[in-house]
Amino acid sequence: MPEMRVENIALDYEGEWNSIPSADASIGSRHETNDAADHDAAARWSGAFRSAKVFASTGDYGLAEIWLDGKRLQVIDLYSSSERHGVLVCTIDNLEAEFHTLEIRKSGRKNKCSSSCRLNLDYLEVDFVKPSNVRYRQIVCIGDSITFGANVEDRPLGLYGRRLQSMLAVPVSVHGLSGASIRTVTGVLDAVVAPRNPDLVLWLAGMNDERPYAAMVQGIERIMELMPGAELIVSNIPYNSYYSEEQNQRKADEVAQACRRMSVPCIDLYGMTSGNVRLLLPENTVHPNSEGHGVISSAFYREIIRRKYSFESPAEPRPHSGR
Structure with a gap:
């Protein structure tokens, strides 16, 4: 590897x-x-x-x-x-x-x-190397244009899903729908995700929703209904310079709140990347570049490893100061 x-x-x-x-x-x-x-x-x-x-x-x-x-x-x-x-x-x-x-x-x-x-x-x-405690057969990444990799030059290899495939030595299928809201992604779960019979679903959610809480709860419920045996890890949005800080914080917080209600782990990607404009170049709007996808893959990897090896780690990365 x-x-x-x-x-x-x-x-x-x-x-x-x-x-x-x-x-x-x-x-x-x-x-x-x-x-x-x-x-x-x-x-x-x-x-x-x-x-x-x-x-x-x-x-x-x-x-x-x-x-x-x-x-x-x-x-x-x-x-x-x-x-x-x-x-x-x-x-x-x-x-x-x-x-x-x-x-x-x-x-x-x-x-x-x-x-x-x-x-x-x-x-x-x-x-x-392949983690011995990670025994997934199929991982599916779902989301919007961030998951699709709209600002990633070396698609598909640079996508966070493809990076995770190399890090975990597990097949990873990537399904990002450009411009899709949480409800839109939820609407295609039965046709796109369920037939793959994944044992882990990774969902980066919230960029195209002004108030994502209710839709996120419904999306999680739909995954549990369609794929009751699958594990689910959600991430809120990465930092971006397109929306205001207030808008971004609301999007990030409501995704996290929905996950807490449904007892689903949520990565605080917004806090983790807060203020880092380098990860948005050259587009400089909402889409992380290849370096940003590297950060996203590391964040999902950390949560997967934490759950499978049960070591102590903060549930949510703390916001970083000094920018």
């Missing part, structure tokens, strides 16, 4: 981290801790992989501890005399091809030449 990128906004964070805009970062931002001499901050990512590479900026930074499966592997020094970006700072390889948890922890220590203990993280490159 190919190496794939996991962006910093797709990780789980403990302690004080901020999302810092940077033109030199992978998706226009990176995560940084404060510069205090403490060790209360950590970034964590879990998945099935045989190797992983950590990329960060180097400069006036401190020492980071790399942990794998609860054991400290090494300490890396992020200090350099001049600032550099997108630097490969750690490689972990020759692992058993199975589930692992990778952590980048703040040590509270620094090189004598550095004036700061702060850390930063840009992205990971991961050599995925």
